Amino acid sequence: MITDEARPDLSELIARRRPGHSLEQAFYTSREVFEADLRLIFGRHWIYVGVEPEIAHAGDVMTVQVGGASVLIVRDDDERIHAFHNVCRHRGARLVQSAHANVGNLVCPYHAWTYGLDGKLLFANHMGSGFDKTCHGLKPVHVRSISGLLFICLSAQPPADIDELDAAMAPYLRAHAVRDCKVAASTDLIEHGNWKLTMENNRECYHCAANHPELTASLVAHGYGFAPEALEPSERLQAERYSQLVEQMQGRWEACGLPSQQIEHLADRVTGYRTERLPLDQSGQSQTLDTHAASRRLLGTITDPKAGGLTFWTQPNSWHHFMSDHIVTIAAIPVAPETTLVRTLWLVHKDAVEGVDYDVENLTAVWEATNRQDGRLVELAQTGAHSPAYEGGPYSPYTEGLVEKFTSWYIGRLGAELSVPSARRETSASAPVAQQLRASPAATPAPAAVEQFTIHFSRTGRSITCAADTFILTAANVAGVRLPCSCTKGMCGTCKSKLVSGTVDMSANGGIRQREIDQGMILTCCSRPTSDLVIDR
Numbered sequence: 001m002i003t004d005e006a007r008p009d010l011s012e013l014i015a016r017r018r019p020g021h022s023l024e025q026a027f028y029t030s031r032e033v034f035e036a037d038l039r040l041i042f043g044r045h046w047i048y049v050g051v052e053p054e055i056a057h058a059g060d061v062m063t064v065q066v067g068g069a070s071v072l073i074v075r076d077d078d079e080r081i082h083a084f085h086n087v088c089r090h091r092g093a094r095l096v097q098s099a100h101a102n103v104g105n106l107v108c109p110y111h112a113w114t115y116g117l118d119g120k121l122l123f124a125n126h127m128g129s130g131f132d133k134t135c136h137g138l139k140p141v142h143v144r145s146i147s148g149l150l151f152i153c154l155s156a157q158p159p160a161d162i163d164e165l166d167a168a169m170a171p172y173l174r175a176h177a178v179r180d181c182k183v184a185a186s187t188d189l190i191e192h193g194n195w196k197l198t199m200e201n202n203r204e205c206y207h208c209a210a211n212h213p214e215l216t217a218s219l220v221a222h223g224y225g226f227a228p229e230a231l232e233p234s235e236r237l238q239a240e241r242y243s244q245l246v247e248q249m250q251g252r253w254e255a256c257g258l259p260s261q262q263i264e265h266l267a268d269r270v271t272g273y274r275t276e277r278l279p280l281d282q283s284g285q286s287q288t289l290d291t292h293a294a295s296r297r298l299l300g301t302i303t304d305p306k307a308g309g310l311t312f313w314t315q316p317n318s319w320h321h322f323m324s325d326h327i328v329t330i331a332a333i334p335v336a337p338e339t340t341l342v343r344t345l346w347l348v349h350k351d352a353v354e355g356v357d358y359d360v361e362n363l364t365a366v367w368e369a370t371n372r373q374d375g376r377l378v379e380l381a382q383t384g385a386h387s388p389a390y391e392g393g394p395y396s397p398y399t400e401g402l403v404e405k406f407t408s409w410y411i412g413r414l415g416a417e418l419s420v421p422s423a424r425r426e427t428s429a430s431a432p433v434a435q436q437l438r439a440s441p442a443a444t445p446a447p448a449a450v451e452q453f454t455i456h457f458s459r460t461g462r463s464i465t466c467a468a469d470t471f472i473l474t475a476a477n478v479a480g481v482r483l484p485c486s487c488t489k490g491m492c493g494t495c496k497s498k499l500v501s502g503t504v505d506m507s508a509n510g511g512i513r514q515r516e517i518d519q520g521m522i523l524t525c526c527s528r529p530t531s532d533l534v535i536d537r
Helices: 007-015 031-041 162-174 195-202 233-255 360-385 401-419 422-428 433-438 472-479 514-518
Strands: 047-051 060-066 069-075 081-085 100-102 121-123 142-146 149-153 181-191 263-265 273-278 309-314 318-322 327-336 339-349 452-457 462-467 495-498 521-525 533-536
Touching (some): 031 401, 047 060, 047 069, 047 327, 047 339, 069 149, 081 142, 142 162, 149 162, 181 360, 195 327, 195 339, 195 360, 195 401, 233 273, 327 360
Antiparallel strands (some): 047 149, 060 069, 069 081, 263 273, 318 327, 495 521
């Protein structure tokens, strides 16, 4: 447990975090920080744990371990889904030992206390006439199905904005019909690294070209960010064509009832998430080695195998890929400060027949390889985090914007949970993360070389406190603000304009820094001022 003596140290780490840079060493190696993560992040937020097809029938039960809490999720005879702490109310024995089971009732193996699938205590022998069974039902855990994806929250007061996520994602997920799928394969992979390194690695594809030959067969590199000045003329032309393809295909999918436009709330919601449907490369059908559909039986209401890839990320621990023929869904569960469980499920239509409609090896090949490769990279990063030379380096404003949004969300939630009394937690839940950061405990003064200032985006009403050398583009990403670009491609990053001459100089690095603003630069894009940027020293 985090002690009162340890909290000021954690608060200092939170307060001096530099936006746009990877976290300090202790966030990846400290037992105290890990325990805070379990208590404040995994203990108070919605955690993705599985899918409804794992408990498709009455009496089906699944278990999941989150920190010290074992949770069972069960479907009752009325098809309702419940979650409970997997602990007998008699003397604490674990009720269900396996990952999956089918039961008539929940019976404790120790003294045979028996519970209904709704958690009510039905039978407890030799307890005397004064014993009240109604006071000893299983302790409930909040559970929520988002179109068939199962989330739990261990807190007595779960974040209410899960309703907003549900409403936004339902149209995107409907056509894929998760509830009408079955689990065709699953793997549990142990990564030898802190859970945040697992998530940071997932939130960027900067490393993909060098490490994921199987995955990049179906991914278009330009869809995950690039530095425009690094492109050859032919590559720039390819990027422009891909941008046109995205616009064309998203319009086509939308017209067919497949929502595709990006929704971005990774850093400005307590229950952070992001989704977008993008074209796949080559045949454009699926994330397989040959990019063709892995299953001949398409999902839900989808009739065209070229339905692209719908990605869905949630904070703090999941990522999902929805194709026309199958779904890949992944959860990261912290086990120890330097150990993370990565659980992957592959779903196909419930009526698809193995060996006839799909081959398991072909279905799983891409993400089995990708997960192994990512596990190796996470382990390398964890090893490096122990070095006395380790220092958090800068994120690429082009390819690591989503990493920054993850770390910003994480720091914001830690700060909010440490500084806001429990009675006010529900009120703070709807506040943007940037405001929560400013409400964090007072920081130890930053070094003189890292001057702090505030960027306010007046149109959106969002603000972010940054170090003086932070790119405005990075700050906009952290604040969840999409900067306007009249080219509609967003390829050039951010431009610089000198007030004195009125001429526009394209920035070689795609950003503008505070000291350049002091020298008379303003933020523009393609000669069009954004007109909503306010700097407060």
